[in-house]
Amino acid sequence: MRKILTMLMVLFVIAAHAQQESLVRFEQYVQAGFNFGALTPVSLPNNIRRIDSWVPKFCPSIGYEGVYRFNERWGVGLAMKFEYKGMVVKDSVAYLHTIITVNEDGQTTEFEGDFTGTNETHAYNGYLTVPVNAVYDPGGNWRFKLGFYMAFLVDSKFEGTVSDGYIRNGDSLGEKIMISEATFDFKNELRTFDVGLQGGAGYRLSKKLSVEGNLNWGLRPAFPSSFEGIGFNMYNIFLTLGVAYQIR
Amino acid sequence: MRMRAGAIVKIHLFIVGICLVLSSCIKDPPLNPEADIETFIVDESLLSGPTFIDQANRRILLYLKPRAFRKGIKPEITMSRGARSMPASGDSISFNGGPVLYTVTSESGQNQKVYDVQVVNVGNWTFNFEHWELNQADQYEFPVEDDGTILWSSGNPGVAISGIPKNPQAYPTHSTNGGYAATIAAELNTLKGTPLTELVGIKLIAGSMFLGTFNSNVAFIDPLAATEFGQPYVGTPGRFTGYYRYTPGASFQDEDGNIISGRQDECSLYAVLFHGPDRLTGHNVLTSDKIIATAELSNGTAQSDFRRFDIPFTFKQGAKISNDMMLAIVASSSAEGDHYRGAVGSRLVVDSLRVVPK
Numbered sequence: 001m002r003k004i005l006t007m008l009m010v011l012f013v014i015a016a017h018a019q020q021e022s023l024v025r026f027e028q029y030v031q032a033g034f035n036f037g038a039l040t041p042v043s044l045p046n047n048i049r050r051i052d053s054w055v056p057k058f059c060p061s062i063g064y065e066g067v068y069r070f071n072e073r074w075g076v077g078l079a080m081k082f083e084y085k086g087m088v089v090k091d092s093v094a095y096l097h098t099i100i101t102v103n104e105d106g107q108t109t110e111f112e113g114d115f116t117g118t119n120e121t122h123a124y125n126g127y128l129t130v131p132v133n134a135v136y137d138p139g140g141n142w143r144f145k146l147g148f149y150m151a152f153l154v155d156s157k158f159e160g161t162v163s164d165g166y167i168r169n170g171d172s173l174g175e176k177i178m179i180s181e182a183t184f185d186f187k188n189e190l191r192t193f194d195v196g197l198q199g200g201a202g203y204r205l206s207k208k209l210s211v212e213g214n215l216n217w218g219l220r221p222a223f224p225s226s227f228e229g230i231g232f233n234m235y236n237i238f239l240t241l242g243v244a245y246q247i248r
Numbered sequence: 249m250r251m252r253a254g255a256i257v258k259i260h261l262f263i264v265g266i267c268l269v270l271s272s273c274i275k276d277p278p279l280n281p282e283a284d285i286e287t288f289i290v291d292e293s294l295l296s297g298p299t300f301i302d303q304a305n306r307r308i309l310l311y312l313k314p315r316a317f318r319k320g321i322k323p324e325i326t327m328s329r330g331a332r333s334m335p336a337s338g339d340s341i342s343f344n345g346g347p348v349l350y351t352v353t354s355e356s357g358q359n360q361k362v363y364d365v366q367v368v369n370v371g372n373w374t375f376n377f378e379h380w381e382l383n384q385a386d387q388y389e390f391p392v393e394d395d396g397t398i399l400w401s402s403g404n405p406g407v408a409i410s411g412i413p414k415n416p417q418a419y420p421t422h423s424t425n426g427g428y429a430a431t432i433a434a435e436l437n438t439l440k441g442t443p444l445t446e447l448v449g450i451k452l453i454a455g456s457m458f459l460g461t462f463n464s465n466v467a468f469i470d471p472l473a474a475t476e477f478g479q480p481y482v483g484t485p486g487r488f489t490g491y492y493r494y495t496p497g498a499s500f501q502d503e504d505g506n507i508i509s510g511r512q513d514e515c516s517l518y519a520v521l522f523h524g525p526d527r528l529t530g531h532n533v534l535t536s537d538k539i540i541a542t543a544e545l546s547n548g549t550a551q552s553d554f555r556r557f558d559i560p561f562t563f564k565q566g567a568k569i570s571n572d573m574m575l576a577i578v579a580s581s582s583a584e585g586d587h588y589r590g591a592v593g594s595r596l597v598v599d600s601l602r603v604v605p606k
């Protein structure tokens with residue numbers, strides 16, 4: 001974490017220095033947009049039988065980006081964004097292994113079993129995100145970016161219900177226990193730091209205003225490996241669609 | 249303008265692409281890993297009571313008439329989708345050799361479950377609780393008869409899914425060496441709810457034990473319906489006798505966990521004769537209009553030494569003995585435990601229970 005912060009400071013210093021040295025080499029943008037996507041396994045495990053619905057949540061993303069141009073074509077961009085990533089997904093699962101752990105008053109209880117039925121998950125997580133990009137400007141109105149991002153969780157929600165199904169005590173051979181509806185809340189289990197790849201394109205509509213699309217692909221599972229409530233890894237995969245306004 | 253439209257189209261294609269990537273990933277369904285016997289159907293004219301499949305302990309309890317017991321049966325069974333069994337559905341089985349076992353292999357081929365088919369014979373209605381077995385997966389005890397069959401059940405299979413430590417002594421109902429005349433007996437304890445049960449509003453778990461079966465299937469959606477009371481009974485019962493000892497816990501609490509000062513917990517112990525073949529449940533065991541007679545311990549307060557009780561059955565006015573009857577014995581360390589009221593720490597020990605015919 002300290003390394004990351006040191007690196008960021010160095011980049012900001014370079015940017016600030018660049019600004020002083022040559023104003024035309026340094027561009028600044030404010031960005032606003034929305035995130036569409038999901039906290040999802042990258043390849044759906046065969047336990048997920050059907051996605052019944054996916055509804056994006058209202059996920060604004062606002063940010064500031066500074067781009068330092070090395071030359072006509074190439075530059076490096078550093079941004080700071082505050083954004084939400086979320087969705088509501090309803091799916092049907094079969095034989096999904098889960099361990100539910102409840103800690104209360106120093107007492108830990110655990111239930112382990114295989115669930116078959118309907119799952120509905122509401123995820124809505126706020127991140128302070130720092131994207132670092134290589135910027136390529138082929139001339140004309142297009143601009144392309146490729147890089148990575150680091151995201152710090154500042155607000156979290158990961159909850160939902162399991163319903164209309166059954167859970168088997170222990171594993172698939174355990175006795176069947178019907179479930180009409182039960183709730184879960186895993187927000188305290190979420191990792192607070194995410195890192196991923198990102199890339200996208202912007203198209204200039206006018207001198208100052210561009211539309212931008214950016215795919216953000218999280219590389220770190222949203223839950224630590226010690227968490228066994230969900231039997232597969234999930235990643236933040238979101239597309240940001242929005243506008244950028246050049247302020248300098 | 250043309251370029252701008254182009255950009256929008258490209259972004260659209262991008263979204264469509266992502267949707268395709270995510271939705272095209274639905275894989276072929278996994279082969280079914282389950283290996284249940286779901287139904288075990290025997291010609292009703294051969295049965296004296298409804299068959300019960302004890303999924304937790306992998307036993308099939310059959311209530312056979314003597315003729316069927318001698319000649320054998322051809323049960324039709326259904327299993328989890330894709331599973332197969334040895335012997336197969338429709339095969340003849342007989343009870344004059346050793347144990348009758350059904351081995352079920354899941355569709356996935358990875359899982360196997362062995363069910364032990366037991367013919368239940370209630371015999372002389374005397375229960376000393378000298379023999380106990382252990383549920384392997386969840387490590388709770390349950391009493392078995394001298395011939396190894398199961399007549400008694402308890403709330404333990406329900407408690408097993410509430411995250412209790414897997415240790416016989418941690419469960420509400422287990423055996424004890426401190427029975428009447430230093431024999432083994434059944435001990436029932438009222439426990440505090442676990443963090444998991446408290447999630448669904450259950451703050452107290454009473455120790456319970458009863459003649460009948462526990463249907464895990466509905467343990468979560470309707471716990472009172474999971475306790476199915478009664479075993480087939482023939483004749484006219486006269487008295488319900490036995491020994492018990494009871495220590496109420498220190499503080500009585502209501503269903504919300506509030507301590508009610510000045511109130512003492514009480515145990516409950518009763519026998520109910522009713523018209524079968526369907527079992528009564530926690531919802532109606534004392535209120536059903538199928539009830540013919542009851543014998544109930546009237547005073548469930550503290551009893552530090554073993555006390556013998558001998559209670560005559562009281563018959564409901566106009567109720568008639570039939571040849572399709574069931575009898576249940578129910579014991580609980582907290583009389584209102586079915587409503588999650590009682591005192592944590594209440595302990596009931598019962599031994600040598602008996603239904604004496606008239």
